Amino acid sequence: MSGIGSDGLSSIAIIGCGYWGMNYVRVFEELGESRVAVVCDERPARLAEVRRRFPGIAVTNEVDRALECPGVDAVVICTEASSHISVGTQALLAGKHVLVEKPLATTVRDADELIDLAAAQGTVLLVGHTFLYNPGVRKVREYVDDSYLGSLYYLYARRTSLGPIRDDVNAVWDLAPHDVAIFNYLLESEPEWVSAVGARVLRNCHEDVAFISLRYPDGVVGHIHVSWAEPNKVREVVVVGSERRIVFNDLDALERVRVFDKGVSVVPADEATTFGEFRLLLRDGDILSPSVPASEPLKNQCSHFLDCVRHGEEPFTPGVQGRSIVLVMEAIEQSMASNGVPVQLRELALF
Numbered sequence: 001m002s003g004i005g006s007d008g009l010s011s012i013a014i015i016g017c018g019y020w021g022m023n024y025v026r027v028f029e030e031l032g033e034s035r036v037a038v039v040c041d042e043r044p045a046r047l048a049e050v051r052r053r054f055p056g057i058a059v060t061n062e063v064d065r066a067l068e069c070p071g072v073d074a075v076v077i078c079t080e081a082s083s084h085i086s087v088g089t090q091a092l093l094a095g096k097h098v099l100v101e102k103p104l105a106t107t108v109r110d111a112d113e114l115i116d117l118a119a120a121q122g123t124v125l126l127v128g129h130t131f132l133y134n135p136g137v138r139k140v141r142e143y144v145d146d147s148y149l150g151s152l153y154y155l156y157a158r159r160t161s162l163g164p165i166r167d168d169v170n171a172v173w174d175l176a177p178h179d180v181a182i183f184n185y186l187l188e189s190e191p192e193w194v195s196a197v198g199a200r201v202l203r204n205c206h207e208d209v210a211f212i213s214l215r216y217p218d219g220v221v222g223h224i225h226v227s228w229a230e231p232n233k234v235r236e237v238v239v240v241g242s243e244r245r246i247v248f249n250d251l252d253a254l255e256r257v258r259v260f261d262k263g264v265s266v267v268p269a270d271e272a273t274t275f276g277e278f279r280l281l282l283r284d285g286d287i288l289s290p291s292v293p294a295s296e297p298l299k300n301q302c303s304h305f306l307d308c309v310r311h312g313e314e315p316f317t318p319g320v321q322g323r324s325i326v327l328v329m330e331a332i333e334q335s336m337a338s339n340g341v342p343v344q345l346r347e348l349a350l351f
Helices: 019-030 044-053 063-067 081-093 108-121 135-145 171-187 297-311 319-337 345-349
Strands: 010-015 034-040 058-060 074-077 097-101 125-128 152-162 193-199 209-215 221-227 229-241 245-249 257-266 280-288
Touching: 010 019, 010 063, 010 297, 019 034, 019 044, 019 074, 019 297, 034 063, 044 058, 063 081, 074 081, 074 297, 081 097, 081 108, 097 108, 097 297, 108 125, 108 319, 125 297, 125 319, 135 171, 135 229, 135 245, 135 257, 152 171, 171 193, 171 209, 171 221, 171 229, 171 319, 193 319, 209 319, 319 345
Parallel strands: 010 034, 010 074, 034 058, 074 097, 097 125, 152 221
Antiparallel strands: 152 229, 193 209, 209 221, 229 245, 245 257, 257 280
16 A cells, blocks of 8 residues: 555545644645645534635545545544544544554553554554654754763653643643653653642643653653643753753753753762761763754654655554553553552553
8 A cells, every 4th residue: 555646645634623633734735745635623613724724625524524535545633532543443444544643542452453453454553742753852862872861860841831721631641641752762661650640720620730750660760740720831851860961942942952961970988088078079061052953843743654654664653652652641540540659550551
């Protein structure tokens, strides 16, 4: 299944046209190897906006009609997370390649169904963990891979803002998958256990704030704070090592990545002159702002999806990677329901 139409372009259907759905329409229209054939959304106002901005694209409020649109070989699913299993199943059964926005599903069982179905159909299943296509995150990974930071101690992330508040999932499912995916990518591993507490401070029907702790192999600790209730929008990941610290700030267009040549050295015991003398020596060095390529992560992701569809490349964020994030999210939900009791992922994965 080549995924190339008679005009030499991949023909895309976009299912769900909220904020991100409209961005996908724009990006695929801008890429030279694709065209958006049809957009599907149940809201008339969103379809009217598509007609206004992209008059050459067909619109419909029925998923079946979008999938039957002539020439469509790939589908982007941007619907509510709880509908990913049903819409994804429809698209895969129709023989379409699928890019599904994060999270892949809201349960591991549903994620497994989509993965197995894609394998049986011989179609691409790529999960939209867009931050893994961010040049800044990849730059951080380069420093981690080179052991430039020394031994890794811990990571933490803040992803906060005042809304937007969703009614289909809580703030954890909305925001935390980004940072779990980043942590797993940087460490090339999955957490052994998680502990989380959340609250409904806005009197919402879902948790709108949460604090999440994760324990990775080799004693590396992770922490994630997500919130819909804070006045400042923050998108930050910090990695702390024995030799250096590194900060990724996605909202800083000039210095997206900063490396702090600062650390703590242990003073040998035989150099101590008094019983009470500190045996730790602080080292304060330079701050480096490395060059980070200027490219749009969503466009990088969509271009890669087209390469998978058209040329048979293996997805960088395949279904199995999306499943691992869903497993962590389920563990976080279980821990929150138990007021922070740690949940072992190995035990959860057995069910």
